Amino acid sequence: xxxxxxxxxxxxxxxxxxxxxxxxxxxxxxxxxxxxxxxxxxxxxxxxxxxxxxxxxxxxxxxxxxxxxxxxxxxxxxxxxxxxxxxxxxxxxxxxxxxxxxxxxxxxxxxxxxxxxxxxxxxxxxxxxxxxxxxxxxxxxxxxxxxxxxxxxxxxxxxxxxxxxxxxxxxxxxxxxxxxxxxxxxxxxxxxxxxxxxxxxxxxxxxxxxxxxxxxxxxxxxxxxxxxxxxxxxxxxxxxxxxxxxxxxxxxxxxxxxxxxxxxxxxxxxxxxxxxxxxxxxxxxxxxxxxxxxxxxxxxxxxx
Amino acid sequence: xxxxxxxxxxxxxxxxxxxxxxxxxxxxxxxxxxxxxxxxxxxxxxxxxxxxxxxxxxxxxxxxxxxxxxxxxxxxxxxxxxxxxxxxxxxxxxxxxxxxxxxxxxxxxxxxxxxxxxxxxxxxxxxxxxxxxxxxxxxxxxxxxxxxxxxxxxxxxxxxxxxxxxxxxxxxxxxxxxxxxxxxxxxxxxxxxxxxxxxxxxxxxxxxxxxxxxxxxxxxxxxxxxxxxxxxxxxxxxxxxxxxxxxxxxxxxxxxxxxxxxxxxxxxxxxxxxxxxxxxxxxxxxxxxxxxxxxxxxxxxxxxxxxxxxxxxxxxxxxxxxxxxxxxxxxxxxxxxxxxxxxxxxxxxxxxxxxxxxxxxxxxxxxxxxxxxxxxxxxxxxxxxxxxxxxxxxxxx
Numbered sequence: 001x002x003x004x005x006x007x008x009x010x011x012x013x014x015x016x017x018x019x020x021x022x023x024x025x026x027x028x029x030x031x032x033x034x035x036x037x038x039x040x041x042x043x044x045x046x047x048x049x050x051x052x053x054x055x056x057x058x059x060x061x062x063x064x065x066x067x068x069x070x071x072x073x074x075x076x077x078x079x080x081x082x083x084x085x086x087x088x089x090x091x092x093x094x095x096x097x098x099x100x101x102x103x104x105x106x107x108x109x110x111x112x113x114x115x116x117x118x119x120x121x122x123x124x125x126x127x128x129x130x131x132x133x134x135x136x137x138x139x140x141x142x143x144x145x146x147x148x149x150x151x152x153x154x155x156x157x158x159x160x161x162x163x164x165x166x167x168x169x170x171x172x173x174x175x176x177x178x179x180x181x182x183x184x185x186x187x188x189x190x191x192x193x194x195x196x197x198x199x200x201x202x203x204x205x206x207x208x209x210x211x212x213x214x215x216x217x218x219x220x221x222x223x224x225x226x227x228x229x230x231x232x233x234x235x236x237x238x239x240x241x242x243x244x245x246x247x248x249x250x251x252x253x254x255x256x257x258x259x260x261x262x263x264x265x266x267x268x269x270x271x272x273x274x275x276x277x278x279x280x281x282x283x284x285x286x287x288x289x290x291x292x293x294x295x296x297x298x299x300x301x302x303x304x
Numbered sequence: 305x306x307x308x309x310x311x312x313x314x315x316x317x318x319x320x321x322x323x324x325x326x327x328x329x330x331x332x333x334x335x336x337x338x339x340x341x342x343x344x345x346x347x348x349x350x351x352x353x354x355x356x357x358x359x360x361x362x363x364x365x366x367x368x369x370x371x372x373x374x375x376x377x378x379x380x381x382x383x384x385x386x387x388x389x390x391x392x393x394x395x396x397x398x399x400x401x402x403x404x405x406x407x408x409x410x411x412x413x414x415x416x417x418x419x420x421x422x423x424x425x426x427x428x429x430x431x432x433x434x435x436x437x438x439x440x441x442x443x444x445x446x447x448x449x450x451x452x453x454x455x456x457x458x459x460x461x462x463x464x465x466x467x468x469x470x471x472x473x474x475x476x477x478x479x480x481x482x483x484x485x486x487x488x489x490x491x492x493x494x495x496x497x498x499x500x501x502x503x504x505x506x507x508x509x510x511x512x513x514x515x516x517x518x519x520x521x522x523x524x525x526x527x528x529x530x531x532x533x534x535x536x537x538x539x540x541x542x543x544x545x546x547x548x549x550x551x552x553x554x555x556x557x558x559x560x561x562x563x564x565x566x567x568x569x570x571x572x573x574x575x576x577x578x579x580x581x582x583x584x585x586x587x588x589x590x591x592x593x594x595x596x597x598x599x600x601x602x603x604x605x606x607x608x609x610x611x612x613x614x615x616x617x618x619x620x621x622x623x624x625x626x627x628x629x630x631x632x633x634x635x636x637x638x639x640x641x642x643x644x645x646x647x648x649x650x651x652x653x654x655x656x657x658x659x660x661x662x663x664x665x666x667x668x669x670x671x672x673x674x675x676x677x678x679x680x681x682x683x684x685x686x687x688x689x690x691x692x693x694x695x696x697x698x699x700x701x
Binding site: 203204209217225233237238241 | 597
């Protein structure tokens with residue numbers, strides 16, 4: 001495929017359509033996403049990928065956030081690229097969907113039955129079949145967190161590769177949060193526009209309008225921060241600040257959407273809780289409080 | 305709803321930025337930097353001279369046409385200069401109303417003769433401008449303004465009162481907004497003039513503001529003569545064109561503010577670290593989270609500005625997006641100055657000059673920051689704009 005004619009945003013609709021037609025059988029899901037051309041977006045052509053820059057994975061991750069995709073696709077896309085030099089067969093399998101992989105962060109790994117491999121913080125690439133998996137909580141219903149240890153080491157990524165992987169994983173996590181938050185925003189605008197109380201739609205109340213305006217501010221703030229972090233700003237910290245903006249803004253939008261749905265928002269009858277769960281899971285997975293603390297510490301150290 | 309973050313790379317005018325940095329470092333008088341211990345607030349004459357020199361060096365009027373004293377470049381160069389200006393604790397422009405509001409309005413609606421007469425004098429600092437919009441009965445609700453102009457021969461007579469007119473006492477010109485009819489006409493019959501402030505019948509009172517300064521003014525107009533040639537644009541048309549200009553201005557004025565915000569954070573942290581009695585505060589987890597929040601907000605405001613510049617440079621409409629940036633900056637900067645005040649208030653009595661300078665700067669900064677959520681459209685007005693014009697929420701009545 002010629003990347004000159006291709007724009008990142010062109011990937012969004014196709015990705016979302018493929019995700020919404022996901023097979024129910026977990027093992028078939030990776031192959032389905034591979035067939036839609038999503039798993040190999042970043043991987044080199046030698047292992048069957050499209051060798052596109054990270055910007056092309058962003059709308060795919062955003063669609064995953066919208067669709068609450070029960071597969072760690074962002075991780076799979078990134079690992080198909082990262083593993084190509086050290087484990088080309090596995091990278092190729094990730095592109096075809098024969099394998100699917102997750103990446104363990106400071107707060108654990110997002111794990112589904114689709115996954116066959118995991119990359120641990122040490123850079124060890126392990127098989128999940130013989131690994132020890134400890135569930136870490138059930139916030140995310142589709143893609144819960146677990147701590148993975150042991151397992152047969154099939155390859156290793158060096159610290160430089162791990163640093164790049166961590167940085168890019170955070171950018172795609174922002175994009176997933178953006179997708180989830182956009183869905184919440186659309187849902188709450190639709191609800192407050194049609195729900196009638198006191199003889200008027202909720203949207204007629206200034207308290208409601210202002211609450212929605214604040215949610216929009218949070219949503220656009222995180223979109224701008226993400227976009228900036230993907231460009232050439234010359235600032236190393238922009239990936240971290242964008243991620244902090246995303247978790248903060250995403251949570252604000254999702255919690256706000258639940259609030260404005262009233263009692264319904266508190267139930268499983270509307271899916272808003274699933275988006276909030278996903279955003280909070282991503283936040284926990286990345287060890288966000290420590291990340292914020294380190295951001296400040298680095299800034300202080302630079303001045304002291 | 306925009307679906308994609310569209311990860312287009314930003315175009316930063318790096319060479320122009322380097323040129324600006326070199327000029328600021330080589331030509332800024334001693335005492336101008338608010339983050340240095342030799343700081344002494346520069347007076348009006350010093351600010352005027354400095355800004356005129358900035359213009360001669362190609363760093364003011366960057367986007368203005370060369371025919372009118374400008375440099376004919378783009379917002380990208382203006383952004384590159386702004387990053388460097390913001391990164392240094394330099395004094396605010398004493399003519400930002402002229403450069404960022406009146407000048408662009410004159411360029412949009414003025415005649416060729418008006419442009420030639422007015423624009424170069426803004427840039428060379430011979431004429432400082434003030435903005436005569438708000439009135440006692442027309443603050444956020446500008447359509448209720450009462451200042452009236454009536455025909456008098458081949459000119460007009462103006463009567464009324466303006467308020468919150470920043471810097472009117474030191475201004476040579478006022479961008480006067482008045483009406484030809486009555487208040488019931490709302491937005492109809494609005495008309496703009498370039499009013500010389502030394503005209504008979506113009507009287508200015510200063511109002512002391514929260515930070516102890518006397519920069520705020522009220523302006524009384526008692527049967528003030530206005531020449532037909534002083535009218536900017538036709539009645540109605542001039543004002544509606546100006547509204548479009550002001551929308552862009554809201555997104556692009558004081559473009560340096562995110563970088564100044566960062567300069568303040570650096571100054572604060574350096575000052576707190578400079579004193580053994582307060583250094584430990586920077587190890588505290590709560591303080592660190594607040595610093596991380598400030599960094600996050602700084603980068604978000606940078607994102608708004610940079611992407612607004614990109615959009616305008618690509619010929620896109622900016623719409624009401626300036627409201628998002630204004631709201632985010634004003635509130636997050638207020639949060640930051642609360643942190644700054646908390647920290648400088650813990651500095652010891654025998655603190656050194658670095659810390660004392662920071663204390664003075666951030667006490668003033670804290671008080672002044674209360675204005676940010678009030679001026680240029682209060683927070684409540686911005687929320688209405690976002691609801692109506694960005695979310696396009698129906699009124700639902």
